[in-house]
Amino acid sequence: MFMVNIHKRTTHDEMITDQDLKYIALCGMANNEIEDQIHRFRDGFPYISLDRPCIPDNGILRLSRADHRFLLELYEEAALKGRVSKFIPASGAGSRMFQGLFGLKNTYAHLSRIDLQNKADEGDEVAQYGVSFFNALVQYPFYGTLIESLGEKTLNNIMENGPYEVILDELLTKKGFNYPDLPKGLLPFHRYRDQYRTPFEEHLVEADAITKTSTGQIKIHFTVSPEHMDRIKNHVDSAIQNYNPDTTFEISFSTQNPSTDTIAVDLNNQPFRGDDGQLLFRAGGHGALLENLGGVHGDIIFIKNIDNVVPDHKKVDIHYYKRLLGGFLIQTQNLLFNYAEKLGQTKGEILDEVLNFCRTRLSIEPPKSALRTKATTHQYLKHILERPVRVCGMVRHTGEPGGGPFFVKNKKGEITPQIVESAQVNMDDRKQKEIFESSTHFNPVDLVCGIRNRHGTPFDLSKYRDPETGFISYKSKGGQPLKAMEHPGLWNGSMAHWNTQFVEVPAHTFNPVKTIEDLVRPSHQPQ
Secondary structure (H helix, E strand, O other): OOEEEOOOOOOOOOEEEHHHHHHHHHOOOOHHHHHHHHHHHHHOOOOOOEEEEOEEOEEEEOOOHHHHHHHHHHHHHHHHOOOEEEEEEOOOEOHHHHHHHHHHHHHHOOOOHHHHHHHHHOOOHHHHHHHHHHHOHHHOOOHHHHHHHHOHHHHHHHHHHOOOHHHHHHHHOOOOOOHHHOEHHHOOOEEEOOEEEOHHHHHHHHHHHHOOOOOOEEEEEEEOOHHHHHHHHHHHHHHHHHOOOOOEEEEEEEOOOHHHOEEOEOOOOOEOEOOOOOEOEEOOOHHHHHHHHHHOOOOEEEEEOOOOOOOHHHHHHHHHHHHHHHHHHHHHHHHHHHHHHHHOOOOOOOHHHHHHHHHHOOOOEOOHHHHOOHHHHHHHHHHHHOOOEEEEEEEEOOOOOOOEEEEEEOOOOOEEEEEEOHHHOOOOOHHHHHHHHOOOEEOOOEEEEEOEOOOOOEOOHHHHOOHHHOEEEEEEEOOEEEEEEEOOOOOOHHHOOOEEEEEEOOHHHOOOOOOHHHHHOHHHOOO
16 A cells, blocks of 8 residues: 655654545645644644733723714715625534533433422532523523423423423433534524524624615625534525515525644544544634635625624614724724825835834834834835734623733734634743733624725735644544644634734623523523
């Protein structure tokens, strides 16, 4: 059999067979990509060098009330002209939301209500979780569906006496709704009288409110998993039938390209193989969606997670701040385009003004090497002005896991604002850890992006990512440990070389649903 060394530095048993090469090609990948990934597992990714956290008035802007009207007018004009759309990563599964219920089902589903309460009184955390869940069951959006399925009398009897196996089977298994196997976007989130809405439906409502053109067009793109594509399309098609006939939805869907998957390795950094001897590839994380974002060929695009939605009575204020962020982005774009135009027409007269703009408005501190001469300064500023731009809403830290806003220093000495995850930081370095933990704000994934240049041509987004900012994590397959790799995150390293601005928004604009218990929070309850 023909064998190929994956790299000259590898050992004799680090081999990729000719059959593997065929499989790699079939997946749309290049052999050199797989080589790079395996070497990356061995060498790792370099840590980010944090300079300091971004805080209000130093990296995080607070928009003045006096500016609101002007920014809202800027945004409204762009929206009516059809410049605005939404991009929603929606391939996440709902299974993680139900881990608590699975624990309850596997442990105490057979208990009566009295026995479950006794266990809870003894301090059993699983039982305490169960008592809390069933006490709040009437508040969940799927409560009405349970009544329809089981009958109100039967449901009430189970609630009063137990055991709870029938209810848990109805929620968790194929005997009933099978919620854990659904995409999160298809789960019931909010109740409206005798019906409920899913996150897909709530995002349609938001798109209707903030992206509609003067002719009634609404543009929204969902990235979904291929196995759920047909069901999601049917669901969305059904939902838009409830809108005014004068409203036209331009809804598109895409899946993560299999060619963006990454190879898995064992703990010795050898290619991981399944029981059939086949190489194992895994999804490359949300950073792989950069290709999907670029493929939309949009102009001004809002990015928001599928689970960050609220019922109608909570939407007004949230939509207000989204319009503000959009208006601020357009204002920034106008300044960038104007300076880029002037810079192309002058040999130095405006350099100080543009340099001040980069430092104050864009929060960028150029490396000393870029400012040695007027020629190097001119070239550097030209590069800065002609790249994608994003405005990111930031909320006060409330203990949610995830990244935050920081000033980051690169190898050249340039300092720029970036969204950084804990996995990117060397927590063994006391100073770096202190900087990370001193952050006051959190990234709720509330972005608006400008991805066209001043001539209206879409940027090639792949040119503005930092390939050094990926992630390596530990997973398992068939009980065997493995190492997996993710591409630079969509709003982390994949946008590292964009112009980035952080704007403080109220904490109540961030309402994620990570577990089903989040659905009984006040922000997700009916009015």
